[in-house]
Amino acid sequence: MQELINAVSLGCIYMLFAMGMSLVWGTLDVLNFAHGSIFMFSAFSGFYLMQETGNSLPLAALLLVGVVVGALMSVLAYQLVLRPILRRAKDKDSAERQILIGGIGLAGIPVAIVQIQTLSNPFSFRAGSFEVASYDFLGARISNIQIVIWVVGVLLGTAVVLWLRRSRSGLALRSIGVDSEVASLMGIDQGRLGVAAMAVAGGMAGLSGALLCVSFGALTAESGDVLLLKAFAIIILGGVGSMLGTIIGAFFLAGAETLLIANTSGTWVDAVSFGLLFLVLLVRPQGILGRQEVRRT
Amino acid sequence: MTQHTVPPTVAEPASALVLDARDVAIHFGGVKAVDGVTMEIAEGKIFGLLGPNGSGKSTILAGITRLVPLKSGSLTFDGRPYDDVPTFKLARWGMARTFQTVRLLGDLTVEQNILLGADVGRSSGVSRRAAATERKECVADVIDRTGLAKFVKWTPSELSYGVQRRVEIARAIVMQPRLLLLDEPVAGMTKSEKLEIAALLSDLRAQGLTQLLVEHDVQMMVDTCDHLYAMNFGKLIGEGVPADVVKTPAVQEAYMGKGWRADA
């Protein structure tokens, strides 16, 4: 039971992170490699502010800082780096390659800054002014922070799915993912929608960073890179562009990892996602729910 | 009673078919891009393949060159079935092609692009040095015949579209193929450029090169081809003498929107 609670909490965080990444990948065709360092840096910004203010920030403020910093970084990355690359690349393949390379370079910057600031030590919100309380829940312990994670996860997860399915802008965004040329012809303003999608994705990454830092104790400068690869595994497992698939993938990975941690010393935990990624890429590259990619010659 | 002699068991392949594509079907998911097409390409002639946009012409070329898998059907090249032979081997067997879009390597000069075709290892049993000289002569000859001598040191992006297309054709010809597949080689060219290319193709035919030409230009097809296939929606809608095929109602209808009439 305790494992289940932990797995769901971890799954919510993975889901928030991976949904944002999947959103921009599925629609804007951008695999933002800096998504992981945005996650990490947003949490770090909260930590930094907390130190500056003498540990007097409430939880809500930490989360808010995470969202704002994440959204801001994500939009900046898009406008200053990813979009210029898309615009200048000579064909789709080189665009894909340059986006990945540019993203890796971009990801390195916040990681290096935080490494310098923390001297490569882990940082955490543990000294914060908020109280961690635990309650009995069906014979297991659940903390108030885990409850926050569940609530935020369910609300945001549903909100994003509904946004994409129901709203005008969500539909427009999905149409870009299906065929960006046709979408432009239909008068869809891809620039503004792109910025909106990046902001949402970055905000979710920042939020998940803050939540993970609160609930699991500490992050390091490199945490984001590992999480990025996990999210890649999740998205591939679920199928690129499929939100439902991403959600399933997130909880599946969280479950598998929690089981491993509960039964072993936990040092192999990162191998789970990498192994999983590898397996899915081999057996079913389009994921469990994704559509087969159609390539025109 | 006359005594019939038993024909030799190693029969001549039926009037030397270079390519025999039988009941070829190619599907993309639900799209039946090619749906049961049979083509018999005989030696030394120019065969035409005509059809409106999206009728499956490029797809059948991709199937013939084994760039896409067949749903069903069989393929034979010079009497050899090649249903599981990879594309690169076919090229070495002597199947050359051009693509519908210009696909030149942007970092190489015109000459280097053409040499890429000449590099195809078609060993003819002669010594390496002799082969190299022969190759050099062939390249020089093709460059000359395609009128590209002035452009050898240029790179593709510095040249006009018509010249780029000619480089593509030259690159395929220097492979010294047995069968040349051309996917809309003159699209986007000026009238006079088209005529030059048509003359070049006829020349090559005179030298015995078998060709399959995909084209939209009905007039050019009638003038250039010996035998014409017409396609629509993945199926053959006509076949035979070019001038007759284009007059059949099915072909007329398929091409109505194009503003071309047999009597025009």
Place this chain on the structure above:
Amino acid sequence: MSAWYDAHLILVQATFISFLVALSIQFPMRMGVFSFAGVANYALGAYTAAIVVVRSDEIVSPVVSVGAGVLVAVVVSLILALIVRRLRGLYLAMATISVSLIVQVIAFNGGELTGGASGMFGVISDLTIGSVIVVCVVAAGILTWTERGTLGRRIDAVRDDPELAVSMGINVNRYRLVAFVGSGVFGSLAGGLEVLLRSTISPVNVGFSLVVTALTIIIVGGYRSWVGAAIGAVIVTWLPFYLQAMERYQQVIYGLFVVVAAIFVPGGLLGIADQARRRLVRRQLEHEDQEAAAEQDAGGAAVVDAVGASRKEEAR
């Protein structure tokens, strides 16, 4: 000279090793194989050589210890190439990054064999920098041969348009296999030689930051030729040394380099040089054309046509 050399020995070593690491990613990239398995190969080469040296009672020749690493890496690369043969582009890149990180996790969990988190120490050998330079020169020689003539053209085709390449009779899959094996050889050489020079190796040395460093070298120098990897290796190794202020912010500046290069000069410094050279050639060609056209106006139509087209290109 000798005093200078002694003072800078570490940097000289680092330059040559970085060059080999960069080759382990540049070599496949030139063949259109976007693989980061080079970092995994580096780890395999380093750990294998270290284990061979530490485990044996006698002194092991570097040829044996590094050779063992190369062998292991090549076998693993071949298996990997078979497993990922259907993956392309982004998917291949991400899969191979995960392979590198799995190797790191294995090194971390290897217990006594790999020394766990603290890694391995006391990998003593009589390897000299001279041998490393010889290895690099031989590698550069072989690579020069692959970049010229028929082979060079074929590799260009395999990278830029694999479908065209197969239509031209090129066995693209074989080239891809060679790309993986080459990455195995270069990566494991770098790892094996470096561990013998430095005498230690630990999981932090084979992590994601090595991916970033190798990528920086290639992207700054240019991925189209080993020369780009050489230029990049020199810059990335020596720039922080001369710009003392950089030292602290070295990784930040690398990140900026990569970003700027990805946006503005995807071909790296080598690409810029190539473009400049091409511009000169073109000016010359245009000049010749104009003279020819002036001499005989008849039959020059096509030339004027071509020059006109190139003008248009330039105006854009």
